[in-house]
Amino acid sequence: MEDLRMVPDLLWIARGVAKSVPNKVKLDPAELQQLIQGSGNLDDESGEEEGEPMEEETPAEEKSAETDSDAKYRKHDIDDDKVEEAYLKDFDAEGEENAMRGVAMYASNKDDPYITQQVDSDEEEEKDDILIKPNDNLVAVAKVVKDEYNLDIYVYNQTNDDWYCHHHYILEAPPLCLETIQHDPGNDETGKGNLIALGTMDTKINIWDLDVMNACMPIVTLGEKPASKEGKSRKKRDGSQQGHSDAVISLSWNRNTPHVLASGGADQQIVLWDLxxxxxxxxxxxRGAEVQTIQWHANEDTILLAGMMNGTVQIIDCRDNESPPVAEWKFGGQIEKVIWNHFDLQQAIVTTDEGLLSIIDTRKSNQVLSEARAHEGGVSGVSLSLITKGLLATAGEDQMLCIWKIEDSGALTKIHSTKLNLGELHSLKFNPDIGSILAVGGSAGELVRIIDLNKFEAVGSAFT
Incomplete structure (x- = not known):
């Protein structure tokens, strides 16, 4: 992956979901006081101080039990008032030299008796820099740049024409798929949150809190398998894995049952997670092949649409593991994406790695309403406007962005196509608040771009 550059997935966060002033990870008050006093080295991995025995390590089994039983996500934000109170109270032992003494005697100027005029301009300026405005959207972008993996969080504001990276998270493994989650069991007040689930090349799903900047670790990891004494992953009594055994390649959050997240894996499994x-x-x-793409039904909380790499598309009722799919279709090539037509839930949209775009009748197995050769090569991205009825966009390996109109009958009409010079296109999504705005991710140039489809005359004419 030395020369690989790409955006495997991206998604929008609707206006009003993000906190106006995000939290920032700061040093724990005890760590801050320790640093100021010079009483220990924060970089000392052993945590051992001279003359004192090292603390006994918690057994792996106890750590695993704590992780499994913890029903609330751990937050990374620190109470600012506690940080400000973490000032130097004690001097070092006699004869010892503190390198920070005289330089940082107080954690906050408010605690220093020699400063009589308090100026918070830096703090206010910092808040202005990170402020999320009511008409801002966030765009989460999964990036692979050579051997570096990031989750970048951008701000987009149509009124001010703003587009900039607000903050980012460093990832340990190559990202493959993203899904927004607005359910946070750690939020005792509302139960809502601004979380994002991220599937990677390993078997785990990492969940990040987008309202916490500078976080080094996700707030929770799904599918982290505790190791047995022999160092192997533990399995259930029936021999099945407690999660995925291969890469997580698709995700879908159930908006009707907010504590449920579905994931599809390269291990051919679909796992339903209790958040x-x-x-x-x-x-x-x-499912007989890798589960490339999944999406929950907008109204039926047990119905899942799934597409596999063997060309199979299924509608699954998750209430019954033993019954066959509700409906099934077979296409040539691999399924790239499946999504419901949220303007008509009797239809769904399917794309393949052979360039095919299809509209299917979800009530009848193998019933295809219309098909079109959308791209030369795979149709790696497809998105339907949440506001403008029938406005569909596809992105392909041929570097082309194509705009389509879906008629009520399911018929497809190509409206416009353009080359974006972003290399092969891998992802695109419509803005949830503005019907004509697209975010597109590719493999060259700036990697991600915002497109206003109203600038294309043909699109404006077709949807007036």
């Missing part, structure tokens, strides 16, 4: 308990609640039988 309140942070563990797998149900594992569906193997």
């Amino acid at each position: 309140d308990e942070a563990k797998a609640a149900q594992i569906l039988p193997p």
